[in-house]
Amino acid sequence: MNNSLQEYLIEKGLFITAISSILVIILIIIFIFLEGLPAMESYGFLNFIFGSLWAPTQGEFGVLTMIVGSLGITLLSLVMAIPLSLFCAIFMAEIAPSNMRKILKPVIETLAGIPSVVYGFFGLITLVPFMREQFGGTGFSMLTASIILTVMILPTIISVSEDAIRSIPSEYKEASLALGATQWQTIQNVIFPAALPGIITAIILGMGRAIGETLAVIMVAGNVTQYPTSLVDPVRALTANIAIEMGYATGLHYNALFGTAIVLFFMIVFLLIIANYLQYKKKVVIGGGYL
Amino acid sequence: MNRIEVENLNVHFDDAQILKDVNIKIPKNTVTSLIGPSGCGKSTFIRTINRMNDLISGFKKEGHIYLDGQEIYDPSVDVVELRKKVGMVFQKPNPFPKSVFDNVAYGLKVHGITDKNIVEERVRESLKSAALWEEVKEKLEKSALGLSGGQQQRLCIARTIAIEPEVILMDEPCSALDPISTTKIEDLIHKLKKEYTIVIVTHNMQQATRVSKFTSFFLHGEIVESARTERLFLEPKDKRTEDYITGRFG
Amino acid sequence: MSFRLLSPKVYQKIMKIVFWISGIITIMILLVIIGYILFKGFEVLSLEFIFSAPIDSGRAGGIFPMIISSLYVTLISGLVAAPLGVGAAVYLAEYSEDGWIVKLIRFGAETLASIPSIVFGLFGLSFFVIFLGLGWSVLSGGLVLALMALPTIFKVAEVSIDAVPESYREGSLALGATKWETVYRVVLPAATPGITTGVILGMARAISEAAAILFAVGAALTIPVSIFDPGRPLPLHLYILATEGISLEYAFGTAAVMVIIVLIITVVTNNMVDRYQKKLMGR
Ligand SMILES: Nc1ncnc2c1ncn2[C@@H]1O[C@H](COP(=O)(O)OP(=O)(O)OP(=O)(O)O)[C@@H](O)[C@H]1O
Numbered sequence: 001m002n003n004s005l006q007e008y009l010i011e012k013g014l015f016i017t018a019i020s021s022i023l024v025i026i027l028i029i030i031f032i033f034l035e036g037l038p039a040m041e042s043y044g045f046l047n048f049i050f051g052s053l054w055a056p057t058q059g060e061f062g063v064l065t066m067i068v069g070s071l072g073i074t075l076l077s078l079v080m081a082i083p084l085s086l087f088c089a090i091f092m093a094e095i096a097p098s099n100m101r102k103i104l105k106p107v108i109e110t111l112a113g114i115p116s117v118v119y120g121f122f123g124l125i126t127l128v129p130f131m132r133e134q135f136g137g138t139g140f141s142m143l144t145a146s147i148i149l150t151v152m153i154l155p156t157i158i159s160v161s162e163d164a165i166r167s168i169p170s171e172y173k174e175a176s177l178a179l180g181a182t183q184w185q186t187i188q189n190v191i192f193p194a195a196l197p198g199i200i201t202a203i204i205l206g207m208g209r210a211i212g213e214t215l216a217v218i219m220v221a222g223n224v225t226q227y228p229t230s231l232v233d234p235v236r237a238l239t240a241n242i243a244i245e246m247g248y249a250t251g252l253h254y255n256a257l258f259g260t261a262i263v264l265f266f267m268i269v270f271l272l273i274i275a276n277y278l279q280y281k282k283k284v285v286i287g288g289g290y291l
Numbered sequence: 292m293n294r295i296e297v298e299n300l301n302v303h304f305d306d307a308q309i310l311k312d313v314n315i316k317i318p319k320n321t322v323t324s325l326i327g328p329s330g331c332g333k334s335t336f337i338r339t340i341n342r343m344n345d346l347i348s349g350f351k352k353e354g355h356i357y358l359d360g361q362e363i364y365d366p367s368v369d370v371v372e373l374r375k376k377v378g379m380v381f382q383k384p385n386p387f388p389k390s391v392f393d394n395v396a397y398g399l400k401v402h403g404i405t406d407k408n409i410v411e412e413r414v415r416e417s418l419k420s421a422a423l424w425e426e427v428k429e430k431l432e433k434s435a436l437g438l439s440g441g442q443q444q445r446l447c448i449a450r451t452i453a454i455e456p457e458v459i460l461m462d463e464p465c466s467a468l469d470p471i472s473t474t475k476i477e478d479l480i481h482k483l484k485k486e487y488t489i490v491i492v493t494h495n496m497q498q499a500t501r502v503s504k505f506t507s508f509f510l511h512g513e514i515v516e517s518a519r520t521e522r523l524f525l526e527p528k529d530k531r532t533e534d535y536i537t538g539r540f541g
Numbered sequence: 542m543s544f545r546l547l548s549p550k551v552y553q554k555i556m557k558i559v560f561w562i563s564g565i566i567t568i569m570i571l572l573v574i575i576g577y578i579l580f581k582g583f584e585v586l587s588l589e590f591i592f593s594a595p596i597d598s599g600r601a602g603g604i605f606p607m608i609i610s611s612l613y614v615t616l617i618s619g620l621v622a623a624p625l626g627v628g629a630a631v632y633l634a635e636y637s638e639d640g641w642i643v644k645l646i647r648f649g650a651e652t653l654a655s656i657p658s659i660v661f662g663l664f665g666l667s668f669f670v671i672f673l674g675l676g677w678s679v680l681s682g683g684l685v686l687a688l689m690a691l692p693t694i695f696k697v698a699e700v701s702i703d704a705v706p707e708s709y710r711e712g713s714l715a716l717g718a719t720k721w722e723t724v725y726r727v728v729l730p731a732a733t734p735g736i737t738t739g740v741i742l743g744m745a746r747a748i749s750e751a752a753a754i755l756f757a758v759g760a761a762l763t764i765p766v767s768i769f770d771p772g773r774p775l776p777l778h779l780y781i782l783a784t785e786g787i788s789l790e791y792a793f794g795t796a797a798v799m800v801i802i803v804l805i806i807t808v809v810t811n812n813m814v815d816r817y818q819k820k821l822m823g824r
């Protein structure tokens with residue numbers, strides 16, 4: 001075969017692999033929307049999103065309780081995960097001696113690698129009974145789920161924010177220390193503010209992981225479609241709704257579960273847009289110097 | 292009277308010896324230049340004086356460094372207090388990504404000076420001393436990263452003198468600057484020496500003659516020769532010093 | 542703050558302790574979780590458990606068919622995702638100019654990485670199982686997992702290809718090699734350790750996933766022989782054992798096997814990265 005023809009074909013072939021992710025996303029969007037939109041349409045978009053009643057047998061498909069459930073679990077887990085993971089990230093980037101860092105790095109990779117069903121199982125066996133003893137009820141609750149999620153999003157937030165902290169030029173640090181600032185003052189006043197865009201990106205990624213988590217949440221959250229009135233009330237997440245009911249759903253119910261996925265999809269896209277905006281802003285900060 | 296006295300200083304990074312038997316006396320309220328070829332240990336030396344090398348793993352030192360008669364590596368010495376007394380200006384201007392005002396106020400803040408009037412007064416005084424006030428008084432709230440390189444370096448000097456140190460270490464403060472900015476900083480050094488003891492590393496021998504009273508020549512981690520600046524440049528005693536200053540080196 | 546309760550030095554000491562504690566807590570969390578699961582799991586873990594079929598839906602017997610199912614879906618995902626991911630990385634690193642298409646491709650990979658696994662699950666059901674008619678099979682499951690592994694492989698491969706020094710390429714091109722010859726004979730071999738790490742990480746994501754294949758592999762307890770047979774990979778088995786209250790003991794055994802797999806993967810990838818870095822430094 002002619003050499004330049006071969007080169008040409010290879011380049012085109014590589015191009016196709018390169019756009020494969022985009023093609024897949026388009027396919028996903030098409031298939032999810034094709035199946036999901038009919039349910040949203042026939043039940044009414046606003047009713048679907050802002051309806052409080054989810055009763056498939058009676059033809060009621062309001063997902064607001066689950067939006068609240070997903071957000072509640074996610075925000076609660078962020079409240080717990082952010083302090084611990086930021087301290088840990090700063091510890092790894094600035095304070096830990098090198099042998100401690102050598103231990104922590106694989107620890108965090110392993111935490112990230114443990115399958116979510118294993119986390120869910122661990123929560124089911126240890127945390128649910130514990131919560132039952134402490135707070136009464138069944139032990140399956142929003143709080144239980146968010147504790148498990150906290151552990152699951154720790155590695156994401158830690159590793160991304162550690163990278164952000166590490167990428168702060170050491171000149172800033174030296175300048176601060178040379179002025180007689182303590183290490184903590186330097187972290188608090190110089191390193192942390194400069195790393196903030198990256199840290200927020202890390203938090204958003206953690207949030208995405210929390211919103212998208214399915215089986216671990218199902219195993220400990222109780223999955224009741226109601227608004228929680230306390231932290232120890234059971235809740236159902238959007239993801240859980242799909243996984244629990246897909247096995248037997250037919251007709252409009254089947255479509256409504258795809259509709260649930262559409263809602264989920266938009267929540268993730270929203271987070272991605274914020275993350276990209278911050279990424280862009282970070283470049284502006286380093287380039288033009290505005291903080 | 293000597294502000295700094297260094298006795299038999301040896302510095303290692305892990306197994307590599309960087310400084311060998313360095314002895315030097317740095318008198319009060321004067322400018323002392325350190326010259327020497329690249330990699331001879333000048334930066335390492337001045338970073339030893341404010342203990343910035345403590346941050347580097349593998350740093351080991353022997354010998355003594357006295358500041359006003361006090362051994363600065365003595366366990367009883369508070370590094371933070373030491374660095375407050377011995378300020379440092381770096382080779383590359385390194386303002387914080389904060390406003391001009393906050394850059395200068397930073398040192399005051401970390402040392403617990405929070406009275407608004409005092410802080411504003413000190414920021415203004417420091418910027419004036421650093422010959423920068425006229426250029427930035429309209430943009431104190433703007434990001435310091437928007438200043439020119441020369442302005443940034445003077446801002447770093449202002450930031451250093453805001454906390455009223457006794458000694459200022461400058462590591463090639465002009466190497467990243469154009470001639471006009473360089474002249475401004477040299478003028479500034481002349482002004483500052485009345486109040487501060489200044490140690491400046493420079494690759495520019497003219498600069499050494501212009502700004503300093505004493506000069507030491509470093510080579511391979513040793514001080515080959517220390518003398519009054521004119522003497523060192525006009526009648527070097529050591530053959531190696533002569534080779535270096537006449538450009539016959541290497 | 543107009544006055545200080547604590548001097549900066551005292552603050553520094555306190556914060557240092559806080560930092561150490563947060564590091565230690567993180568380590569403790571991992572140790573408690575894997576320690577507990579391994580400890581409980583070792584009660585049922587044995588060669589027989591690994592190599593025999595489950596009896597009575599998993600109340601007794603072993604997990605051999607699940608291990609085979611897991612291998613099947615993971616291998617399929619690797620075989621499909623590796624060429625796509627590496628190809629995309631090669632295209633971006635070697636063939637494309639920076640521009641909107643590159644940005645779009647990166648954004649695509651990033652989006653794919655953040656789509657919740659249950660959404661992949663629905664897509665797998667409607668596209669692979671129903672639309673393509675692949676049915677509940679390890680093939681359907683493997684294909685879904687390939688989509689999930691793709692962004693990981695792409696990202697790691699792109700970083701490793703970027704890390705190959707420019708001089709390697711120039712050396713080859715100067716000898717008259719074509720672009721593809723240069724990529725194939727010089728760039729890819731130099732980036733192989735990194736690419737391999739990426740593929741392992743992608744497959745690691747696949748082997749631990751359950752939600753995405755919930756509606757794609759079926760849940761058969763038998764050993765899948767052909768790729769069109771249904772199966773039940775380990776994470777799915779654990780999920781069913783635990784939530785249907787079949788057997789906690791065997792759930793622990795299954796969880797322990799997965800934890801051991803994760804530990805092996807972490808050790809292997811870390812070793813590879815270390816050696817790779819040493820090799821680069823040694824040059
Ligand atoms: N952090 C470090 N770890 C190990 N070795 C170092 C470190 N910093 C500097 N060195 C070594 O110490 C020696 C002296 O370096 P130093 O920066 O003090 O030289 P210098 O005289 O300031 O040179 P220049 O004029 O180029 O700035 C060099 O050989 C350098 O490689």
Ligand SMILES: [Mg+2]
Pocket residue numbers: 333334335462
């Ligand atoms: Mg230097």
